[in-house]
Amino acid sequence: MSLSQRKRVILVKPEGTYGTDSVPTAAEAVLCSNLDITPLDGSSVERNNIQPYFGQSGSIRVENFVSMTFDTEIAGSGTAATAPEWGALLKASNFSETVTAAPITGTGTAGTTSSITLAAGASAVNDFYTGMSISITDGTGVGQTREIIGYVGSTKVATVATLFTVAPDATSAYSIGANVMYLPNSDFGTSTANTSVSIYFNVDGVRHVLLGARGTPSFDLSAKAIPKIKWKFTGLLGTIADATLPSADFTGWQTPVTTSTANTTDINLLGYTGAVLQTLTFDIANEVKYRQLIGSEWVMIGDRKPTGNVSIEAVTVATKDWWTTAKTAGTGVFCVKHGQVAGNIVGFTAPKVQLTNPKYSDSDGVTMLDFGMDFIPSAAAGNDEIRICCK
Numbered sequence: 001m002s003l004s005q006r007k008r009v010i011l012v013k014p015e016g017t018y019g020t021d022s023v024p025t026a027a028e029a030v031l032c033s034n035l036d037i038t039p040l041d042g043s044s045v046e047r048n049n050i051q052p053y054f055g056q057s058g059s060i061r062v063e064n065f066v067s068m069t070f071d072t073e074i075a076g077s078g079t080a081a082t083a084p085e086w087g088a089l090l091k092a093s094n095f096s097e098t099v100t101a102a103p104i105t106g107t108g109t110a111g112t113t114s115s116i117t118l119a120a121g122a123s124a125v126n127d128f129y130t131g132m133s134i135s136i137t138d139g140t141g142v143g144q145t146r147e148i149i150g151y152v153g154s155t156k157v158a159t160v161a162t163l164f165t166v167a168p169d170a171t172s173a174y175s176i177g178a179n180v181m182y183l184p185n186s187d188f189g190t191s192t193a194n195t196s197v198s199i200y201f202n203v204d205g206v207r208h209v210l211l212g213a214r215g216t217p218s219f220d221l222s223a224k225a226i227p228k229i230k231w232k233f234t235g236l237l238g239t240i241a242d243a244t245l246p247s248a249d250f251t252g253w254q255t256p257v258t259t260s261t262a263n264t265t266d267i268n269l270l271g272y273t274g275a276v277l278q279t280l281t282f283d284i285a286n287e288v289k290y291r292q293l294i295g296s297e298w299v300m301i302g303d304r305k306p307t308g309n310v311s312i313e314a315v316t317v318a319t320k321d322w323w324t325t326a327k328t329a330g331t332g333v334f335c336v337k338h339g340q341v342a343g344n345i346v347g348f349t350a351p352k353v354q355l356t357n358p359k360y361s362d363s364d365g366v367t368m369l370d371f372g373m374d375f376i377p378s379a380a381a382g383n384d385e386i387r388i389c390c391k
Contacts, residue, residue, distance in 0.1 A: 015212065043062055065290040068232075076343050113165075127150065130349060188302070200246075205243065236298070268333055275313075326371065331376065349389070
């Protein structure tokens with residue numbers, strides 16, 4: 001009997017123990033597109049036996065694993081401080097997850113159009129609030145919301161991505177919203193729980209099982225489109241067998257909003273907040289490898305080198321001198337916020353981005369400036385090239 005390509009589903013669930021089937025169910029169904037799988041990846045060795053005639057002598061497989069790719073939409077969970085459905089995939093891509101369950105409130109002690117000094121009881125940890133949103137709830141500047149792109153614990157000064165219209169002061173009450181924060185980590189090995197997933201891929205009644213799967217994401221927030229995360233996963237080969245096509249519960253997956261002037265805001269590109277953006281992509285670029293030796297088989301993430309690409313409308317040197325910045329290997333912050341309704345907001349903040357290879361291009365007769373971006377660790381401890389905050 002033929003199998004329908006339209007009737008496919010993947011179920012994904014974190015593993016408590018690496019490589020042990022977590023048995024995902026309909027509740028762990030992934031709403032995705034562009035789904036593709038290589039069910040039997042790996043390599044073989046040729047036997048190359050000497051024979052008294054021409055012809056093949058066959059080969060023997062020495063590696064058997066599974067690789068797959070798919071896209072998910074960028075949207076929140078629908079509720080602030082609740083992880084999005086794609087959060088498990090991020091954790092299996094070497095990201096840590098931290099939940100701030102309730103808003104953090106206080107009254108500022110000072111401010112400028114670009115910053116606010118938080119209350120004396122605010123965190124003493126640098127960048128503790130970086131990537132989160134701050135709203136002025138009372139007093140001077142009430143009604144303003146901004147993205148925090150830097151925080152100095154010793155001074156309590158939080159710098160924002162775009163200028164406050166009215167500078168906050170000592171009367172300004174604030175609220176830093178509840179959120180779920182994802183930061184890259186440098187986990188290496190199989191001992192940490194929930195850093196791998198079991199994946200069931202079912203195509204019209206044939207089920208492929210991936211165990212110990214780990215991956216790497218890339219993000220696309222280009223204009224006039226649904227923003228997407230493109231995933232590449234590698235997993236150990238589990239069973240391949242006939243199994244009833246499962247039902248899929250997609251109720252946790254929220255409807256995304258398209259990238260637009262209204263929905264995609266708080267853009268800060270190395271201090272420039274006036275960018276008219278056409279293309280924005282960035283890739284975490286984990287080095288995901290299947291490793292098999294005698295006595296060991298696992299999928300490892302050995303390194304990452306995040307990069308990106310952006311295309312914006314070109315401006316005069318007086319407006320923004322991108323050329324000197326690129327020539328001197330200058331660095332600066334990158335920030336963008338997508339979505340405006342609590343529970344369906346995802347912010348991306350990178351403290352140290354370096355521009356590469358600027359060049360002109362054409363879009364409808366408008367001169368564009370295209371360049372690459374390298375995302376560089378900023379803090380002494382690293383693991384902060386990019387912050388993904390769902391709020």
